[in-house]
Amino acid sequence: MSSIRFEESSVFNQLASFEHQQVVFCHDEDTGLKAIIAIHNTVLGPALGGTRMWSYETEAEALYDVLRLSKAMTYKAAITGLNLGGGKAVIIGDSRNDKSEVLMRRFGRFIENLNGSFITTQDVGTSPKDMEFIRMETKYVTGVPEVMGGAGDLSPVTAKGVYMGIKASIKEMFGTDSLAGRSIAVQGTGHVGEHLVNLLRVENAKVYVSDISEERMIRVAKKYGAEAVNNNNLFDIDFDVYAPCALGATVNSETINKMKCSIIAGSANNQLADDKRDGKLLLDKGILFAPDYLINAGGLINCYSELEGYSKKRTMQLAEKIYDATLQVLKKSKQDNIPTNIAADMIAEKRIQDIKKIKSSF
């Protein structure tokens, strides 16, 4: 009995500390569905966030993940200027073995019951095909295949946003946003990385590429005229911009110590291993960090456009706004002498508070 009390209290304590509006536990015996939908904040609009399918070791771990990720989505939408709130869902299970049409459609029924306060899209462990199954039960889903009216691959839009973030950072650091003659190291030549290399090379930047897949790295280097670099030796090279487009947590006390670059701006999520510590280390070392959740928001912009009636031109225009949003963050960081990631959080929080006030005054 006492352990049940402890569990109950820990769940509600977690909800309180992350300040969630609503968390829905979805369970269905017939399909084996166990999922959690977390709606963090809907002040700016419906909560949008991907559905992740993962073999969590414990239910507590799944809950922590969905709470953390949904809060991050609130900030991402707010800083990008979108009229969306933050949400996320997790399905507990092995995406290779436990997925089925009925499981996804049953999950879609749970989303439908939320009447549009939560809208989902694909994430780790889910695919456009899964979104298609969810779409059969609810219209509150984006990222469906193009044949069903979806927007298709979102990585070109993400790359465009990262490119705008790099240009804004270069403008802040060097006074002009021209990339000609600037050197940029793109770590990870996958979906986003390859599109980014293309955009950078079109402007005659000197581009270094690294990837744990040698085959991909060599192919991208050859195709766009970039220089391939062994991933382990990346920080031995002198370049202006480090663009992490592979994994998170590559910016930590050890790597910051080695870095000779002036700017960090890439697509990877959660680049700072420790937000508080590493943001301050970068500020002290004079390295400009373009907050990842702002400059990689192209994927979210793509989903937003799909909801509004997709237009590729309009979507790219929205992604271009990441340039001004980045400059705004960098300006605040400079003015207040605070890390850029903290400046971004403050701007996002202010937008939510301001909109909340106008919504409650009518």
Ligand SMILES: NC(=O)c1ccc[n+]([C@@H]2O[C@H](COP(=O)([O-])OP(=O)(O)OC[C@H]3O[C@@H](n4cnc5c(N)ncnc54)[C@H](O)[C@@H]3O)[C@@H](O)[C@H]2O)c1
């Ligand atoms: N795809 C999007 O639209 C999008 C949107 C927002 C954020 N992101 C983030 O951007 C990053 C890249 O996304 P993607 O869709 O291009 O992924 P991807 O899987 O297509 O590409 C990742 C690339 O990184 C390489 N890689 C993995 N570990 C590495 C390491 N330790 N060092 C160097 N290279 C390594 C992989 O071999 C692969 O080529 C991810 O962190 C993702 O979460 C992507």
